Amino acid sequence: MRVLVLGATDYIGSAVVERLTHAGHEVIRLAKDAGRVAPDTAARIGDLADPAALRAAVTDEIDAVLHIAAPTGDEAVDAAAVHGLLERLRGTGRAFVYTSGVWVLGATGDTPADEDTPTEPIGIVGYRPRIERQVLDAAADDVRSVVIRPGIVYGNGGGIPGLMTDWAREHGIGRYVGPVDTRWPMVHVDDLASLYLLALTRAEEGTLLHGVAHACVAVAALAAAADRSAGGTGRAEPWDREPAAEVLGAPFAEALALDQVVSGRRAVDELGWRPTRPNPLTELTGDTRA
Structure with a gap:
């Protein structure tokens, strides 16, 4: 697969890129600035604040998109970014994997929270469940959309x-x-990278997964x-x-x-x-x- 990865140089993203490459996939990094791209590195230029550039980056030869970039903290910006990334995936059956986090669940008590547990997000992730729903709803438009909620990564x-x-x-x-x-x-970053690969290749559309080991x-x-x-x-x-x-x-x-x-x-x-x-x-x- 040719996989467009947002956040490819970050902590989680770099581990995912290494895992994808080892599995034989071609990684195309999304970069804010061409000057920050290493020579001989496949990349597209785009920014979360520029949904038109994100849409342009998802060309026909892109088989899947992994959104592992940190959110901006602005719901309108993040929602527009997801919309731009999804636009050219609709009706194609291609994969879109979005990164959320377990903090959307709030305090759980002693009963383990699973993917069916209602969200009660704390302030730092207050709007994130709405972005999750935006991604999962794209399954109705033939996007193999997946949301991963990592635990605390180590x-x-x-x-x-x-x-x-x-x-x-x-x-x-x-x-x-x-x-x-x-x-x-919690989850080890390398185990989490393996989960992204599985989500990319095996998960059905509209799947929500907890990345917790x-x-x-x-x-x-x-x-x-x-x-x-x-x-x-x-x-x-x-x-x-x-x-x-x-x-x-x-x-x-x-x-x-x-x-x-x-x-x-x-x-x-x-x-x-x-x-x-x-x-x-x-x-x-x-x-x-x-």
Whole structure:
């Protein structure tokens, strides 16, 4: 397949590009500026704020589009971007995979949330369920539309756990926002990349998938592991929401304090997804006993 990828150089996107290339697909990157494209790299020029350029990038030889770019934070801009990308896919049966996230579910309680659980988005992703619906509704126009909601992504030193390691290094102790019993659904970036490949090649139109390999990971334990990763002894302390918000911004601090248990079973059952990477605590510390 020739696959147009938005966000190809970002944390998740770069892992997905590597996985697609390894599987024999031709990746065409969407870039804002031709000057930022490496020589001999297949690319199209476009920007989320320019839906006409996005439409032009989806030419007839593009077999699928993967939207892994970070949202702009402006609902009208993001909705127009999705509309532009979808316009030339309608009536063709070609694939469009959109990246959302589990924060649209809000706090879940102890019962694992699955893809049928109603959304209760927190502020940082407040409009995202409407974009999800825009994508999924394109299935009625013969677009093989898929939405993936990744959990908290970790691995290869990146993601929020990588940020937590930086905090531990800076402050001399692991830190976490929210109550001590806060839990996060998580997925290794390489396992997530494998899910994108499966979604691209196997998912039916109108499919919603949770990219979650670990339904709930104790955030306090993750902060302690981040401290060990930073060279400490595995100590962790709470970071109160108010001072955390002053540093990180209130929306992000709210997200970090969100307690969730989320199931990724549908991807396993329907697509044969098999996450194989170490769990987050092992990944951070290298301790196989974690």
